[in-house]
Amino acid sequence: MKIQQLVETYLNIKFKRGVQPAPWGVFQYSWDEDDCAELSFVGEPEESFTSWMYDLQPRDAHYVASPDWQPVLAGRFHQVDVYDELILYYLLFTINSTLTIRPTNAYNAMNDRMKSHSFFQMSHCSAASRMSEEQKHQLRDFFFFFYLYAHPVNEDTLYACSFHEQRLVHTTTNISLEHYFAAFHDHYSEHCDQYRDDLIINPDDIQASKHLTLELLRIIEGKSSPLHMPSEEGLEAVVQMINNVDLMLQLYEDNTSALFEIMRDFLAENRSTLYRDHCFTTLLQNYVCYILHFKFDEIHTLVDYFGSTPTWCGVIINKMFTDTIFIQRILRLKQIDINAYPDVIAFFGEEARSIYLS
Template sequence: MKLQFLYNEYLNLKFNRGLPSTPIGGFAYGLLEDGGAALFFAERNDEAFVEWTYELQPRDAHYVAIPDWKPVLSDSFKQLDVYDELVFYYLLFTINATTSIAKINPYNAMNDFMKNYAFFQLSQLNGVTRLNEEQKLQLRDFFFFFYLYAHPVNEETLYAFSFRGQDLIHTKTNIHVEHYVTTYHDYYSEHLDKHKDQIFIAPPEIQACQDLMLELLRSIEGKSAKLEMPPEEGLEALLRLINDADGFMHMHSVDKTTLFGIMSDFLSDARSTPYRDHCFRMLLQNYACYVLYFEFEQIHHLVDYFKDTPVWCERMINSLFTDAIFMQKILRHHRIEIADYTNVIAFFNEEARRIYL
């Protein structure tokens, strides 16, 4: 399967784009009773991709004084304990759940946006050339943190994994996640009889799950072709900037007027669809993560350009600061007191003021 095809179909359903469905290997999306959607095996609609491991969740050793059992994969990973096993389970579930489409409500909207934004950006970073290696490492850790945080995972899982080069590893045991994923799927495929009351798919389907999960993991690690937001009429210039972080940073560096002009063109277009609005929100968060993360003072240029169109300026400033909590982390990381930026907070709405002031 080519992950881009799956991603296109995911966006098609998530934002009600109404485009014809495209083949995505042995899987197909199906609608759920709660209004969301999940990836199912194409030949059956009774088992979702993300659900096949539900019954395999390890016992939580935190509720036992002295755990008296071993991890399922202890023969393959001698250094693994029962606490590590549970953390791995949560990570694997989080990665698989990237394919699921939740019904959005006021309580999950921000996390849903942040997880999917972070996943997309993780696939971009390896090919970025306008950032040095240290800057790319900083952003990769930043995006991976929010990818997990927004799922959300528990605190133990949030801090259990790190990157070594492009490899995602379990920091405590030094187990490579890719190795764990292949061993995990191989084990259950080979011991299906032993777990027949917990697993309701056949070995070929387990193999298909492994292949898809490895594609998702390699995208997170930046080892595969970067994902792209699919085309939309009228969004050509904006999508070029989203799909090309180098081009975005270059334009901001040498020709801010053109960049801000593209933003103005979007805001002046009365057409509004979920996908169009999502793309603009992504562009603004790119401005936060690829520009303001490294040079927050650049925000003055944005405000100066748009201050004479206060409705637009207010929309962008509040989207930057309240669509995600990226800006909160950026401000804390650089010890920036936003109240000192009076020209910025002048455009804060009530929600932004409640959060930041």
Template sequence: MKIQLQTLYNEYLNIKWKRGLSPVHTEPFEYGLYEDDSADLFLSGHSEATFTNWMSELRPEDPYYGSKPNGMPVLADIFNQLDVYDELVLYYLLFTLNTTMSIHTHNSYSEMNDWMKNYSFFQLAQLNGLSSLNDEQKGELRDFFFFFYLYTHPVNEETLYACSFREQDLIHTKTNIKLEHYFSAFHDHYSENRDKYGEQFLIAPHEIQACEQLTLELLRIIEGKSPKLSMPSEEGLEAVVDLINNVEQMLQMYAKNRTLVFDVMRNFLADPRTGLYRNHCFTMLLQNYASYILYFNFDEIHALVNDFRDTPAWCGIIINKIFTDAIFIHKIMRKNAIDIREYPNVIEFFDEQAREFCL
């Protein structure tokens, strides 16, 4: 059965941002809600087995604890360059991938991390279609987004730096194993040898294959091999969502007349309607402005401040959301050795949180 990732993604957004839309058919997976408002993808017909936890009992023993490991990786016959340390890292990467569309409850710190992980996931699929950026720029942004996708999960340092891109393939750098090949072999091994593992997992071989298909769909999004995901629109959000779903359009519009992009922000702020999803989309647009424009020319922030000079309250909202809703801009400033204190026209709009973050 073909996994309709866009349909699943729409359902994820519906639940996460409480859009109130009727559930849609997403066989063989379906979202189940917990009492704390978190949610997970369950395999249809199972009350316990989820896309994330079906393999929890298959986690390799941590070779960094206890006596020196003398075992072999489960897939050593297929990947003879693999050791038990690599096996654990690859398990962590698989787990990270499979939690992408889980919905969690958070404190303020973990909420930001979760937002950035999912923002980075969405952006990784957008890059290949951009003709306004050259290959080097797209490669920089791909590494930037993939770093944050892992960093904000969070993962340990070894896992954070374990992979690299070779063209459009993610590989485990130490062993030169493509993640696609490893994850396929992992699922195939357990579906073909289901009877050997007793109660270590509860799902049937065809359900393991469904999990494999979804895992690989998520991986292809990150590698830029799949059609990009789209954010669904709603009344009053059309202009914002159009720019989110088409970064090329935003970059071309900005190059032609940057005020046109600022007008989309202005019109959003002039609309009295509120809602979690509306705020999420506006935050995405502002972080796109940071990631695709300020990343390559931070001084463009002067144009933003000047354009909103006559509406200082709106300018303050935009500046503070850029600097406090995510930490992308802080990484950009460090990368480019930018001292924000040299931008007094920006600092004057900082609220207390932005000052605490930046000064």
């Protein structure tokens, strides 16, 4: 079964689309007492894709004056020290938690939104033919930063990796994450008896975990086919723009108002569901990341178009500026002063004002 089907299952559960989830190989979604939906093992439903390795977490050498132990994979990766080993474990855990669904609240909703958006877009930006290679690299780094930042991870982990073409490496050691994660799983599946006090799942499940981890990593590295969001009645145009970045960029270049008309039609329908709201937010954040990221002054065109319907203009501006902090980082990276855009500020609500004007 393709990873696309698993991602659709994730979206169906997360946004309560009423589609019954089916098992995916050795995995199935299950719920815990905190109403968190996680991938668990069909053969070990009490163990999850993220938790199977909890007891294998390396000791934190930061709390020891002189660490006197070696990394588990020291024989294979001589350049890895005990500090690197812990960071690589955190990175593995972060990737494995990508498809975990946790209840959101006022404190974690933005991070949840940014991590899932960044993960989805890393499968798209490398394949966008209407962007230069430099633009693709900038966006890939941008999304990967937020994918980790929004998890969240500590600062050491946030800056631990870099892209070498379409390959993520641990910068300090120059070790490919793909090679390290594969060796990690192989070690524990081959020495399962040695770790029987720390492992519940069997070697076959560990190997299945390896293949899923590497599939998720391929998406992050931009090696997979672009992920698609499922469409539904009334969302066809919005989802089409989301699933085909090149088409969105072409439409904007050839007929800018046509993209805005899709936004206007969505708002005119005035029907809200979790999935509809998610799709509209995704389209707006794609407009931010693929268009404003490189030509921020294009925001004047949007304000001019929606100026005759100030309520809708306010909805769009405030969602772009407060659903994520993508724009905040763009302004900082490009050294743009938002005060130079009074036509935009005029539509700021209280939250946007507190973030950008305080």
